[in-house]
Amino acid sequence: MPRQQLVLISLIWLKGETKYASFSVSAVDFTDWPFNQNPWKECHLKLMQNDGVPLVRRRSGGGAVYHDIGNSNYTIFMPRDEFDRRTNAQLVCRGLHQLDIPALVNDRHDLVIGDKKVSGSAYKLVNSRAYHHGTMLIDADLTALGRYLRPPPKNLVGKGVESVRSNVTRLREHSFTVDHLSFCEAVAGEFYRTHGVQWREPVELTVDHMKTNPKVRDYYEEIRTWEWIYGQTPDFVHRLERSFRWADADILMNVHRGIITEANVTLKSERHIAVASRLSERLQGKSYSEDGIREAFATLKEDLILGTRDLEELEGLQEWLGSSL
Structure with missing residues (x-):
């Protein structure tokens, strides 16, 4: 057979x-x-x-x-x-x-x-x-x-x-x-x-x-x-940390049934305070997946006026976060 x-x-x-x-x-x-x-x-x-x-x-x-x-x-x-x-x-x-x-x-x-x-x-x-x-x-x-x-x-x-x-x-x-x-x-x-x-x-x-x-x-x-x-997964918390050339990143996500219910993004750089705050908001309600991360960053880029340098930094942050799940 x-x-x-x-x-x-x-x-x-x-x-x-x-x-x-x-x-x-x-x-x-x-x-x-x-x-x-x-x-x-x-x-x-x-x-x-x-x-x-x-x-x-x-x-x-x-x-x-x-x-x-x-x-x-x-x-x-x-x-x-x-x-x-x-x-x-x-x-x-x-x-x-x-x-x-x-x-x-x-x-x-x-x-x-x-x-x-x-x-x-x-x-x-x-x-x-x-x-x-x-x-x-x-x-x-x-x-x-x-x-x-x-x-x-x-x-x-x-x-x-x-x-x-x-x-x-x-x-x-x-x-x-x-x-x-x-x-x-x-x-x-x-x-x-x-x-x-x-x-x-x-x-x-x-x-x-x-x-x-x-x-x-x-x-x-x-x-x-x-x-x-994925949607029946018991609740969990995921903390990620990484040092980029432009800032140190610390991200804490609470996940309930595969959905990010709360996110706290810290970017230790004066220039990225607004980005960190908006990203924390945009991650909430997204699926804990690369697709969910991609959606959060897409709406973030629509919210903010970003230069070429800022976009490159965000893309690096998105790639790291999505690949770390």
Whole structure:
């Protein structure tokens, strides 16, 4: 099957009407991060944008995850009163043992080989239902993983939960034969044994199947929006400082749901007092993004009568501020 058609393929095993497990692999590289984190602290967004790697925000907790065709995903759905993270992690672990992979479940319910992580997981409880999902690093590009999940240091202070960073390894470093399908079959078999169900042929869902489901289609449209990806970010404060030839700049921005709600710009130069005051005003209400910064500076330039020298200085300030987010 061509690579571009493997965007989402799930193999689903059913047990009655209460439990099922799904498995998927993505041929489109992307990074997904949880509901309660700050993407500007967790991901190298500039690098992802330059490389065409989308950012996707999920509803569950946990930490940021990089996905490529070498990273498989599993999900176990169940009634809420039967949910137990360790039980589910141990089920997946036993599946790996069927592949002669010596994995263990650690205190954080991650799957590890030695002291290196191969699988992390997260969960969500909704009314009477629960789901527990995780990743499995089978043959993932660990170099890309490190690049996209290690953002440059920023002076950000906020309420979001930070990822716990771990040393990682891949199943392929411990088995020459493991692949996505063998992983799915091993864990599905363990799912059947655990719940006392006979093996059934899996149901395969492709992107075309998803497009015919109105609820899935609506959900897909929702999670593509800026408001969902960035607009649910917990409040944070970003302080930036830099010495220019013409002034020292100190900028403090309060950000709520991805919008700059308050800005305090200080330019330590008598000539730039008015510019600093106006820029503080123009930043308020703009999105915390390069586009938002560009809009603020565009209106600032319309407000003031500026000479060539002033414009050059403002352009340098704009370029620095936009690239620092």
